Amino acid sequence: MDYILRRWRGRTLEDWVVDSVNMFLLLLVLIVTLYPFYYILIISFNEGTDAARGGIYFWPRKFTLDNYETFLNDHKWRIGFLVSSARTIVGTLLGVLFTSLVAYGLAYKQLIFKKVYFPIIIVAMYFSGGLIPYYVVLRELQLLNTFAVYVIPTMLNLFFLLIAVSFFNDIPDELQESAKIDGANDLTIFYKIILPVSKPLLATMSLFLGVGQWNSWMDSAYFVRNENLRTLTYRMIEIINQSTMPIDPVGSAIASSMNTTTTFSIQITAMVVAILPIICVYPFLQKHFVKGVMLGAVKG
Amino acid sequence: MELMISKKKVSLLLIISMLVMILSACSSNSNSKSNNVDNTNAGSKGSEQESVPVELDIFVNHPWFPVKEWSGSIPQLITEKTGVKLNVTVAADDKQLPLMIASGDLPDLIFTSTELDRLADSAISYSWNELIQKYAPDFKVDATRIAINTAADGNFYTIRNNFATQEEWDASPNAIISPGALGFRQDIMEELGNPALRTLEDLENILGQVKAKYPDMIPLLLDKNWGSYYFKYQFGIPTVTTNLYEQDGVVSYFVNHPNTLDYYKYINRLYRNGYITGENFAFKDTLRDNDYVQKGLVFAEVDNVNDIDNMNSQITLGDNYKLTHLVNPLGTDTKYYNASVGWSGVFITKENSNPEASIKFMQYMFSEEGQKLGFWGIEGKHYKWNEEKQYPEILYKQGDSEYINSEAIGFWGLMSNSAALDIADPNYDSAKVKKAVKDTMVLVPELGLLIPKSDSEEGVILSKLEAMISTEEVRIFMANSEEEAEKYYQDMLAKAEQIGLSKYEAWLNKKYAEVKPLFGK
Numbered sequence: 160m161d162y163i164l165r166r167w168r169g170r171t172l173e174d175w176v177v178d179s180v181n182m183f184l185l186l187l188v189l190i191v192t193l194y195p196f197y198y199i200l201i202i203s204f205n206e207g208t209d210a211a212r213g214g215i216y217f218w219p220r221k222f223t224l225d226n227y228e229t230f231l232n233d234h235k236w237r238i239g240f241l242v243s244s245a246r247t248i249v250g251t252l253l254g255v256l257f258t259s260l261v262a263y264g265l266a267y268k269q270l271i272f273k274k275v276y277f278p279i280i281i282v283a284m285y286f287s288g289g290l291i292p293y294y295v296v297l298r299e300l301q302l303l304n305t306f307a308v309y310v311i312p313t314m315l316n317l318f319f320l321l322i323a324v325s326f327f328n329d330i331p332d333e334l335q336e337s338a339k340i341d342g343a344n345d346l347t348i349f350y351k352i353i354l355p356v357s358k359p360l361l362a363t364m365s366l367f368l369g370v371g372q373w374n375s376w377m378d379s380a381y382f383v384r385n386e387n388l389r390t391l392t393y394r395m396i397e398i399i400n401q402s403t404m405p406i407d408p409v410g411s412a413i414a415s416s417m418n419t420t421t422t423f424s425i426q427i428t429a430m431v432v433a434i435l436p437i438i439c440v441y442p443f444l445q446k447h448f449v450k451g452v453m454l455g456a457v458k459g
Numbered sequence: 460m461e462l463m464i465s466k467k468k469v470s471l472l473l474i475i476s477m478l479v480m481i482l483s484a485c486s487s488n489s490n491s492k493s494n495n496v497d498n499t500n501a502g503s504k505g506s507e508q509e510s511v512p513v514e515l516d517i518f519v520n521h522p523w524f525p526v527k528e529w530s531g532s533i534p535q536l537i538t539e540k541t542g543v544k545l546n547v548t549v550a551a552d553d554k555q556l557p558l559m560i561a562s563g564d565l566p567d568l569i570f571t572s573t574e575l576d577r578l579a580d581s582a583i584s585y586s587w588n589e590l591i592q593k594y595a596p597d598f599k600v601d602a603t604r605i606a607i608n609t610a611a612d613g614n615f616y617t618i619r620n621n622f623a624t625q626e627e628w629d630a631s632p633n634a635i636i637s638p639g640a641l642g643f644r645q646d647i648m649e650e651l652g653n654p655a656l657r658t659l660e661d662l663e664n665i666l667g668q669v670k671a672k673y674p675d676m677i678p679l680l681l682d683k684n685w686g687s688y689y690f691k692y693q694f695g696i697p698t699v700t701t702n703l704y705e706q707d708g709v710v711s712y713f714v715n716h717p718n719t720l721d722y723y724k725y726i727n728r729l730y731r732n733g734y735i736t737g738e739n740f741a742f743k744d745t746l747r748d749n750d751y752v753q754k755g756l757v758f759a760e761v762d763n764v765n766d767i768d769n770m771n772s773q774i775t776l777g778d779n780y781k782l783t784h785l786v787n788p789l790g791t792d793t794k795y796y797n798a799s800v801g802w803s804g805v806f807i808t809k810e811n812s813n814p815e816a817s818i819k820f821m822q823y824m825f826s827e828e829g830q831k832l833g834f835w836g837i838e839g840k841h842y843k844w845n846e847e848k849q850y851p852e853i854l855y856k857q858g859d860s861e862y863i864n865s866e867a868i869g870f871w872g873l874m875s876n877s878a879a880l881d882i883a884d885p886n887y888d889s890a891k892v893k894k895a896v897k898d899t900m901v902l903v904p905e906l907g908l909l910i911p912k913s914d915s916e917e918g919v920i921l922s923k924l925e926a927m928i929s930t931e932e933v934r935i936f937m938a939n940s941e942e943e944a945e946k947y948y949q950d951m952l953a954k955a956e957q958i959g960l961s962k963y964e965a966w967l968n969k970k971y972a973e974v975k976p977l978f979g980k
Contacts, residue, residue: 182593225775290554294558298562303564351852380552381558384516397549401525402746404523404745404964405521407572407699408684409621409802410687412636412638413802415763415769415872417525
């Protein structure tokens with residue numbers, strides 16, 4: 160407290176001006192970033208036809224929970240939530256574990272054929288066979304229409320593999336050597352020494368892989384036909400699609416004669432239901448990005 | 460010791476996650492297997508229509524389709540009648556079907572309005588003529604429908620919906636079409652003293668008065684698509700179902716139509732006078748204009764006739780803000796060229812587990828009873844026939860999408876409905892608009908068949924023409940003077956010629972000579 164007071168007392172006019180401008184700009188960025196989320200939240204709590212009138216900026220005008228009731232009473236959405244949660248947990252866990260394990264192997268300095276592996280990884284990272292060959296591969300592996308199609312193809316993330324390799328390379332060899340002297344084998348070193356000091360890496364990977372798993376809807380649309388395996392984001396896309404009119408005039412006339420549009424509030428609520436759980440995870444992992452766990456690990 | 464526990468934890472975690480994956484894979488495999496068994500068993504019984512319905516997977520290639528399940532009283536009754544139950548998958552986007560075709564992983568049935576050429580292939584789909592001959596010899600399809608659906612190999616692989624022969628139109632005098640329409644604020648019209656609105660000039664005058672009296676208001680707003688469709692129709696230019704017209708035996712593209720320049724000049728004049736905003740031409744989607752109308756910022760709106768109704772049902776500012784339909788056409792030379800050869804059809808794929816049940820199912824859906832059940836619903840529950848005025852009177856709340864979707868009213872009828880089955884309640888204003896446009900309808904299905912394959916030379920020319928015109932048109936609309944608009948129009952024609960308009964028109968006329976005899980012309 161004293162420190163803060165001292166800092167504030169000793170400030171010059173220039174400090175005040177610079178800080179004020181900084182704060183103002185950052186506040187502006189904060190509002191621009193957060194307001195869309197806030198906006199969809201209030202619209203989702205507003206009555207559908209009333210929201211269509213517009214003019215809602217700060218509070219719901221006609222508060223209702225009806226929009227949420229629609230989703231929570233629908234078993235498809237409940238199943239979607241379970242599937243999305245399961246794929247996020249299992250997929251992230253497997254992805255982080257497998258990617259870091261492979262990365263640890265590749266970071267090993269005496270690894271033979273090291274120069275062969277990296278070009279393969281780089282090429283595979285930038286070029287893909289395209290959707291159809293990918294689909295055929297999944298079919299040959301019997302992965303189509305199974306839960307495994309969500310988690311197995313994402314087990315090895317090449318981008319994070321490279322990041323993890325460079326991260327592991329930066330860990331001082333002395334850490335591993337000292338463990339070896341104490342009698343630990345490679346797996347023990349990995350689990351007991353390397354992973355604990357790699358928390359920032361693991362947290363970053365978990366967050367990105369987790370968000371990727373949660374947001375993914377294309378695999379649910381293309382590779383799965385079992386309605387009980389559909390994800391939450393797929394259901395969200397379904398709702399949004401209902402309001403997308405066909406481009407061809409005959410089709411659009413037919414679609415509009417069927418009056419298929421869903422209210423904006425329902426669409427927005429679908430978005431809130433689909434993104435809120437993952438937004439809640441962010442604050443808990445965010446601190447790991449800035450934490451320098453490695454600082455002071457080795458003294459000497 | 461600690462190390463051991465940690466190792467155990469990690470191993471346990473791995474084992475659990477592997478087990479979860481294996482179990483989930485097994486369970487869905489066993490599911491799909493048991494489904495297949497069911498299908499085969501039921502398939503053999505399908506023709507006898509026993510209590511176990513044949514289950515068929517259908518892929519609906521219409522992402523907007525709100526019915527995702529085979530549930531509700533209409534599907535139930537269809538299952539009772541046909542012994543077929545559908546497992547529905549609705550497309551998430553337009554890439555899904557091409558992926559399925561390319562990978563060969565197809566469901567039993569595909570309901571689509573795109574990829575028709577690729578599906579009309581004996582390697583991918585069963586031809587209906589073959590299946591009808593084998594399993595449903597009493598399924599009679601009229602010659603025109605066969606003609607317009609026959610593929611290059613001489614077979615027909617689907618019969619598209621939303622087509623009607625001249626006889627069907629004649630037999631159903633109250634049948635309507637869903638055109639573009641103009642809706643205006645009646646309260647403002649009354650404040651202006653209810654001026655006459657019978658011609659395009661009248662419209663200009665009224666918009667001028669609105670602009671003078673209500674400077675903050677947008678006098679006229681156009682839907683991204685239906686705005687141009689509506690005004691082209693007023694000038695007698697082909698639109699909506701075709702961009703082609705025939706004059707003295709020669710088929711031409713609409714840019715060459717004698718009234719096209721007048722149409723461009725008219726829209727340009729509306730823009731220059733400030734009756735249409737420049738922003739209107741930048742709308743990227745078809746819902747943008749709805750926002751303005753719902754906020755009460757617009758005097759007149761041009762949109763699809765049904766969209767105006769839908770918009771009205773969502774306006775909550777008050778009845779004054781609702782739009783009144785303009786029933787009469789404004790042009791002197793209005794003509795609605797109906798070149799529809801159908802819109803969407805069901806394909807029976809080679810992966811189909813029960814082609815016999817599938818074709819018999821389609822036979823029922825195409826029967827008069829099946830069409831009415833699918834399109835109008837159950838008589839006495841969803842509609843009753845009004846003997847006096849000859850139209851189906853609906854027995855549920857119009858626009859109650861929750862009920863309509865849960866009962867699947869109308870949606871499965873789209874697999875087979877004749878266009879002449881679309882009969883609206885004449886008491887609604889929108890029905891009067893539809894009827895008025897239908898009265899100007901000219902049936903030209905032969906023009907609807909003049910569509911080049913997308914990968915052919917003509918197909919490439921056509922897509923380049925469409926892309927060029929969509930940008931050039933905006934230049935014409937927003938020109939600073941009538942002379943400038945005319946100059947831009949001539950520039951556009953020159954560009955069209957460079958792209959290959961003459962070549963495309965030559966192909967059109969060659970193809971036209973081939974298809975004309977199919978319609979006895």
